[in-house]
Amino acid sequence: MPTYELTVLLRTMTRPEITSTLKRTADSIFSSGGVIRKIDSLGLLKTPYKISSHGAVHREANYFLIYFDASPSSILNLGEGFSRDIDIVRQRIYKQITEDPKPCTLSEEVKPPAYRLEVQKMMEIAKAQQKKKFEYNTGLDYYPFQR
Template identity: 40%
Template sequence: MPRYELSVILKAMQRPETAAVLRRTVETLFERGAVVRGLENLGERRLPYNISKHNCLHTHGGYFSVDFHASPNILSGLLDHLERDIDVLRPTVIKKDVEVSKAQCCGLQNEKAKSTSR
C-alpha cells in the first residue's frame, strides 16, 4: 500500500472538540482499511485567508497532519467524507515518495566523495 499524508485544517475549537474530530477522522481511515503511522499537531494559527465553510466565516484554524498507508481507491471517498464534516475546513491528501537512500542519490555528496578519493 502506498504511503500518504493527510493535511487537515480544522475550525478553531477547544481541545475536547478537536480531539473528537481527530478521533472521527482516524476512525474513518481505519474503517476504510488504512494503517495510520502517525498524527502530528502543527498548531493553531490565523488562516492565510478567510475560509467560508458551511455558512460560517473562519479566520483561525488548527493544522494537523496524519501519516498513513492505504489503497489508492479509498482516497476519493475519504476526501468526500471529510468535505462533508462540518468541523474540517480543508482536507488535502498528498502521496509521499519512497525515501531514496544516499547510495542512490546523485547529488553533491557523491561528487565530493569522488573528488576526495582521487
C-alpha cells in the same frame, strides 16, 4: 499500500471537540483499511486568507498533519467523507514520495574533483555545448578585410 499525508484544518474549538473530530477522521481511515503512522499538531494558526466553509468564515484554524497508509482506491472516498464533516475547514490528501537512498561511498568522495565521475560527465557536457571558433574560408593565411 502507499503512504499519504492528510493536511487537516479544523475550526476553532475546545480540546475535547478537537479530539473527537480527530477520532472521527482516524476511524474513517481505519474503516477504509488504512493504518495511521503519525499525527502531528501544528497548533492554532491564522489562515493565509479568509476561508468560508459550511456557511461560516474562518480566519484561524487548528492545523494537523496525519500520515497514513491506505489503498489508492479508498482515497477518493476518504476525501469525500472529510469534505462533508462540519468541523473540518479544509483538507488535502497528498501522496508521500519516498526517494531511494543513494549509496554513499567514501572512496569516491575523497577523490579530487577532477577524478570524480560526476565532474568528468559535467566537463564532457560543457565541451559538447561549447561554441566553435569561427574560421574564415578564404584560403589565405591572413584576413584580408582588416585595416
